[in-house]
Amino acid sequence: xxxxxQMEGPVTLSEEAFLTINCTYTATGYPSLFWYVQYPGEGxxxxxxxxxxxxxxxxxxxxxxxxKETTSFHLEKGxxxxxxxxxxxxxxxxxxxAQKLVFGQGTRLTINP
Amino acid sequence: NAGVTQTPKFRxxxxxxxxxxxxxxxxxxxxxxxxxxxxxxxxxxxxxSVGEGTTAKGEVPDGYNVSRLKKQNFLLGxxxxxxxxxxxYFCASSYRDRYYGYTFGSGTRxxxx
Numbered sequence: 504x505x506x507x508x509q510m511e512g513p514v515t516l517s518e519e520a521f522l523t524i525n526c527t528y529t530a531t532g533y534p535s536l537f538w539y540v541q542y543p544g545e546g547x548x549x550x551x552x553x554x555x556x557x558x559x560x561x562x563x564x565x566x567x568x569x570x571k572e573t574t575s576f577h578l579e580k581g582x583x584x585x586x587x588x589x590x591x592x593x594x595x596x597x598x599x600x601a602q603k604l605v606f607g608q609g610t611r612l613t614i615n616p
Numbered sequence: 617n618a619g620v621t622q623t624p625k626f627r628x629x630x631x632x633x634x635x636x637x638x639x640x641x642x643x644x645x646x647x648x649x650x651x652x653x654x655x656x657x658x659x660x661x662x663x664x665s666v667g668e669g670t671t672a673k674g675e676v677p678d679g680y681n682v683s684r685l686k687k688q689n690f691l692l693g694x695x696x697x698x699x700x701x702x703x704x705y706f707c708a709s710s711y712r713d714r715y716y717g718y719t720f721g722s723g724t725r726x727x728x729x
Contacts, residue, residue, distance in 0.1 A: 546720035554715045596714040601666045608658040
């Protein structure tokens, strides 16, 4: 089956720290991979994506590389800000009669000033 | 602004009452989805639609019905609400192609007492 596993949260860091949120996946076929971010009281927003092996998605200082050999898509940022505090979801997309996103359970990130 | 609009944003129901959640998108997306988000469980797919007049069951369809009479609208109905349906409900839409991911609405917070 298709599934996504994220590192458990919550994660608390100080401002300007380096961030890594681990994500691994299991998929039948060749999925596209996504990171979504959810700010308090809001819906999910697409943060970045990668559609094939070795692709690097990037946005707002965040990066993630599609690693087929390790079935991973870890999210990184070199220097986090208080405004990065949110819940982050890793997801994969497969076609099973329709495009379907399968989400990880989410990782809550808190950045302290 | 283009996007996905959900109404209402908040609702409190008594057990046994019925209600309909409305989702509207103006991006001409083929696919639409309803998810529920519960603490520690990520997002779970309730129902989805691959086009006007079509619907299909997702991971947790029991207690819900849906309809898609127009391409831009996707309705989620609760015929007899139960406390277990207390959740935050998100609508999303997408193109058929798996490379694009989803666009989410801002959510409906439903409490069943």
